[in-house]
Amino acid sequence: MPDWLDRLFGKETTSANQAKDRLKLVLINDRTDLSPHEMEIMKNELIEVIARHVDIDPDAVHISMTQEGREQRLVADIPIRPVKRRGGRTK
Amino acid sequence: MSASVVTICSGKGGVGKTTTTANLAVALALTGKKVVCIDGDIGLRNLDVVLGLENRIVYDLVDVIEGRCRLRQAMIRDKRLPELYLIPAAQTRDKSAVSPSDMVRLCDELRQDCDWILIDSPAGIERGFRNAIAPADTVIVVTNPEVSAVRDADRIIGIVEAEEKGPARLVINRVNPGMVKRGDMLTAEDVLELLAIELIGIVPEDENVIISTNRGQPIALDGKTRAGMAFNNIARRLQGEKVPFLDLEQKDGFFHRISRIFKPAGEV
Numbered sequence: 001m002p003d004w005l006d007r008l009f010g011k012e013t014t015s016a017n018q019a020k021d022r023l024k025l026v027l028i029n030d031r032t033d034l035s036p037h038e039m040e041i042m043k044n045e046l047i048e049v050i051a052r053h054v055d056i057d058p059d060a061v062h063i064s065m066t067q068e069g070r071e072q073r074l075v076a077d078i079p080i081r082p083v084k085r086r087g088g089r090t091k
Numbered sequence: 092m093s094a095s096v097v098t099i100c101s102g103k104g105g106v107g108k109t110t111t112t113a114n115l116a117v118a119l120a121l122t123g124k125k126v127v128c129i130d131g132d133i134g135l136r137n138l139d140v141v142l143g144l145e146n147r148i149v150y151d152l153v154d155v156i157e158g159r160c161r162l163r164q165a166m167i168r169d170k171r172l173p174e175l176y177l178i179p180a181a182q183t184r185d186k187s188a189v190s191p192s193d194m195v196r197l198c199d200e201l202r203q204d205c206d207w208i209l210i211d212s213p214a215g216i217e218r219g220f221r222n223a224i225a226p227a228d229t230v231i232v233v234t235n236p237e238v239s240a241v242r243d244a245d246r247i248i249g250i251v252e253a254e255e256k257g258p259a260r261l262v263i264n265r266v267n268p269g270m271v272k273r274g275d276m277l278t279a280e281d282v283l284e285l286l287a288i289e290l291i292g293i294v295p296e297d298e299n300v301i302i303s304t305n306r307g308q309p310i311a312l313d314g315k316t317r318a319g320m321a322f323n324n325i326a327r328r329l330q331g332e333k334v335p336f337l338d339l340e341q342k343d344g345f346f347h348r349i350s351r352i353f354k355p356a357g358e359v
Contacts, residue, residue: 014274019238020281026238027245027285070248070287 028065032072039065046076055081092125094202097209097329098227100251102243104214106235107264110300111322112211113141114311115231118326120175121311124206127166129197130180131223132213133189139179143307144169153181153188155197162200171312176205186218191225198226216250224251229329230259231291236266236277245286260291262325267296279336292325293336294318 029035034042043063050056062077099112109132116128129152130138139145150165155178169175181188194210201208212223224230230251234244244261251259263279270276279293297318303310311322317337324334 016271016274016277016281019277020285023238023241023285026242030242030245031249067287070252 024067028067028072031070032065034065039063047078050078055083057081092202092204092206094127094198094205094208095228096198096202096226097207097229097231098131098212098223098256099209099231099233100212100220100223100247101214101233101240102216102247103234103240106233106240107294108214108233109137109141109211110304110309111231111233111262111264111294111325112209113138113309114319114322115326115329116142116175116177116207116209117172117309117311118323119207119209119329120169120172121323122326122330123174124330125174125176125204126207126209127176127178127201127205128209128211129178131194131210131219133180133219134182134185135213136180136182138211139167139177140307141304142169142177142309144177144179145307148179151179151181152197153184156189156193162197186213186222189219189222191222194222195226216246220247224254224256227256230256231262232259232286232288233262233264234282234286235264236271236279236282241277241282241285248286248288258288260289261286262292262294263290264294265296266293290336291328292321294321294325295337 025036043061046063047056047058047061051058056078060079064075066073066075097115099108099115101108109130112128116126120126128138128142130136131152132138133153136151139148144167147167150160152165154160155162155165165178166176167179169177198208198210208226210223210227213219232244232247232251234240248257248259251257261283263282266279267276271278279290283290295317297310297316299313299316300310300318303313303319310316310319311326313319314323321337324337327334
């Protein structure tokens with residue numbers, strides 16, 4: 001969210017909020033031993049493999065790390081394009 | 092008697108491990124329990140000065156481990172609290188003089204005749220820290236509401252879990268209510284959300300901690316100070332009591348002060 005939107009909704013970018021946001025990212029990297037760069041590489045490789053089997057839109061793929069307690073979870077949201085069949089099905 | 096071994100660690104140096112160890116030891120001894128605290132920071136002895144026992148050291152931890160004295164001889168008895176003992180660290184040796192199994196053996200010997208054994212871990216994640224957590228039944232991680240201390244605490248919590256010594260319990264030390272109010276310090280809730288472990292204490296920043304350390308009189312001896320009260324509360328929680336956390340919002344308005352006067356003791 002842009003800064004001005006944060007301010008509009010009352011969420012100030014105080015130094016404490018900045019500390020918390022920075023720590024969130026740092027802790028994900030520390031816990032998974034995965035840098036943002038490696039994460040990007042992994043994401044691209046995943047897209048490549050999946051695209052070999054199904055038709056997907058690479059720009060719509062959303063892969064992120066979520067935290068549940070002290071557990072890290074890699075969550076991938078990969079919308080699949082509808083299959084376009086030539087001629088359609090006959091019965 | 093079979094003592095419970097509690098190791099106090101933090102990863103980062105200077106967050107208040109030794110102060111926490113000294114004050115928890117005092118607070119537990121104040122409840123009538125027999126407490127032995129061990130300075131695990133070989134080469135950088137400090138728990139003795141914080142407890143005010145520096146002039147009475149004859150033998151140390153390494154002397155016990157290397158058989159130069161009996162365990163009893165290295166236990167310095169506190170004059171204020173006769174049920175409180177300190178086993179000091181060696182000052183002229185390094186961490187390699189002690190192994191994790193030495194610590195386990197030493198604590199097993201001690202367990203028979205005391206209620207609590209507290210180990211003050213050195214900073215870092217190396218040998219000295221491994222020695223300190225080896226005999227632990229419970230690990231307390233001390234942190235400050237500040238980025239580097241929280242990051243290091245997270246590393247320590249991860250290692251404690253991997254060593255199957257978890258789940259660790261968290262002490263958030265040096266919370267400055269004024270800065271929290273201005274949005275310039277992480278709140279206890281923020282730290283707790285990031286680290287996701289059980290909270291056992293919040294200790295406010297308090298000048299009296301330095302003053303009491305200057306005098307070698309741990310602040311837990313003075314239950315009227317906010318920090319002293321916080322440490323006494325942690326000791327009670329460690330013993331399984333349910334104690335509400337101190338409200339660190341400082342509202343110094345007239346009505347607030349009046350309402351505080353009429354609140355029951357201990358519920359500040």
